[in-house]
Amino acid sequence: MAIFDVIGPIMIGPSSSHTAGASKIGYMASLVYGKHFDSVEIKLYNSFASTGRGHGTDRAIVAGLLGMKMDDERIPYAFEIAKQKNLKYYFRKSYKPDHHPNEVRFVFNRGTEDSFLVRGISIGAGKAQITQVQEDRVEFGGDHAVLLLNYGDVPGMIGFIGDILGKYKINVAYMQSARNALQMSAMAILKLDELCPSTAVEDLKNNPDMHQVISIRKLNNEY
Amino acid sequence: MSTNIIPSRIRIRSTRDIRHYLHTYPFKDLVDFFIEYEAKNRIMEKEDVVKRMDKALQVMKESVLKGKEHKNRTPSGLIDGGSKRVKQYTEKEHPDLLGKDFDNVIVNSLAVGELNACMGRIVATPTAGASGVLPGAFLTISEKFNISEECQVNALFVGGGIGELIRINASLSGAQHGCQAEIGSASAITAATIVSLFELSLDKIENAAAMALSNLLGLVCDPVAGLVEFPCVNRNVTGSINAVACAQMALAGIKCPIPFDEVVGAMKQIGDDLPASLKETSRGGLAITATGKKISKEMTDGDPRDPA
Structure with a gap:
């Protein structure tokens, strides 16, 4: 943390938590899954669920899953690009006060394999963390x-x-x-x-x- | 100049610390100090630190141009091409209240704020919601005075360094300390950046930042429908114009009676005292006016559990 946290990050707007952080969760979740998938269910919690549409949270997450970084100018067109690449995604919403205000749960599906769960949160200033992989509670944000x-x-x-x-x-x-x-x-x-x-x-x-x-x-x- | 060897880590908590470092170690000037600070703390080469700031400058410039080109309309309708309207009106119609330079600050600040709301690429300075403040004032003035890009990059290190003190001692987050921490901090950073374009005097830079921040103390974060649109984008203009005025006052030698570090302390205290309803939750202020609630209902799929 230093001056480039004040002058930066370079990102697609409008919100560092709801857009930049959201894309980063998607990006990290796809790294965790680490392979091609047939479809993914994306559940948005709380503030992500209620104000996500206006902040482009949904597009940013899909962009992240497609490997786009938070400053990628294709983020607003993520849905169209996903369609071209035949990436199937389904959004769900959940309002639960015991969950983080800006939380996402991914369930990846591939062929006949068991589904695979990844959970992440956006913690502000474009930073995000993965908090769950399958059954395991974890906490990492890409710094290591x-x-x-x-x-x-x-x-x-x-x-x-x-x-x-x-x-x-x-x-x-x-x-x-x-x-x-x-x-x-x-x-x-x-x-x-x-x-x-x-x-x-x-x-x-x-x-x-x-x-x-x-x-x-x-x-x-x-x- | 001192011959002491610059330590491997530089830690600052106040402008006094900065003065101490400048006095004790052989930094060339304030710019050199902040570049060294960033290089040491990020474990990066100084050239790379400068390159990265230059990248930020280029994206900032690009964001002004794109913001002026784009239609800048959001699905909520809260943003609807304001930058373009001001530009066209002041060029062709009457009255043009204070002339071209003043118009440019408004137009450029709105351009970036609106571009951000429309999912364009911006530099969060210090946040996405306040990203129009710095380009609106600083780039407009840099262009007016034909300031070289190298000097602009240098000035950004000074402004960023001043913002760093706010980040360390309070926060740059509306959710933590209200809008004063976003637009207020952005305005202080911008005032400092502008002064440093003309004089690398820590006294004047500090005074400009202290006045800019003290003018916006108490500003609450109450966005309609939880969107970074209203009043956020218009407040970027307030932040830009306030920064220009405070930079001009500081350059002329006006001193802020309360030192910068203490103004930052005041901001933190005010922010801590602010109720949660006025800190980015959209549960107070403009967000819960009759019209604010109506817009919110339309934009949030009308979920009854949504607080906004």
């Missing part, structure tokens, strides 16, 4: 590369993860892990200075107790 791991709740997994990171000389800025007792599984979220190399991701996936590895690059300088 992220590694999101789901694995069997067995001893030695943290050590295994640490060994791989050490082998590839990856420095960890932040790490949190938690167990989901009901599902006999656990998750860890790691924030890294640089994107985890794909070879390291493969090594992590090769452990039979590792259920899911999501690796996301950081957005710092592009946003």
Whole structure:
């Protein structure tokens, strides 16, 4: 945070929270899902639901899903571009005071695969955070590369993860892990200075107790 | 000039801190100080910091041109080509109240505010809703005086640095401190930027910013239908004109009796005391007038749970 937060960001109007932040949520959600999808359900909560249309929140989110940044002048035409690219999306609205005022929930669908849930919030000044991936409560905003791991709740997994990171000389800025007792599984979220190399991701996936590895690059300088 | 080595991190909380740094370390001037500040805090090269500010300047200029070209109509009808109307009227009809320069401030400020409302590309200075204030006044004056782009970029660092003090000690958010934190801050940033085009005197820059902000203290954020349209866009003009007046007063040597840092403190206190209904929730002020409610109902699909 410094002078370029005062003179900037460069963005498509009208609102840093309802337009710029919204596009960023869409952008990050598509990075989290990380592959082509057949359709996506987009649920807007509270202020996003009530004033979203006037702020272009809906267009901005679709633009973000299409890979557009917050300063992309095609954002106002996102619906038309989505149609050309055959991206299917459905909007829902929800008014629930226990949810963040500017929240979005995505449910991605692809073929016969299970649907995939991502949730994000816009926190002002064009900044946004992903707050949920599938069952896992998370919090990241693109300032770091992220590694999101789901694995069997067995001893030695943290050590295994640490060994791989050490082998590839990856420095960890932040790490949190938690167990989901009901599902006999656990998750860890790691924030890294640089994107985890794909070879390291493969090594992590090769452990039979590792259920899911999501690796996301950081957005710092592009946003 | 001091020969002390510039520290690897620069932290400022007040204009006193800036004076201390300028006195203690070998910065060339205020511009050099703020470029160094940004480079150190972002861990970027100074050239890249300057390039990035130049990009912001180019987008700002582009936003004025596009804002003047576009129809600038929003679905709510609250924005309907105001910039163009003022331009055409003052060029062809009577009366043109204060002449071309004054008209240009109004036209350029409206152009960017309206472009923002119409999903055009702008530089949020410091917010999207206040993005017309700086280009409206600063670019108009830069053009009038044929100021080089390099000097304009330098001036933006000074204005941004002054805004940084508001961000650190209060906020730049209407949701936190009302419109005074958006249009008020934008006006202070703009006044500082304009003065620094002509004199790099921290005293005069500080006075201009302090007067501009103190003139807009207490301004509440009460947007109709929760949209960044009315009264936001018109208030951009207020912010621009106030900035020009305060810059002119400060250049002439008028001092603000309350120092800038204390005015910022006052803004924070007023903003904290403001009820939530007047901080971007559209639950008070213009937003809940009979007409405001009617427009809101049309624009929000009439959802009864919507507070606006």
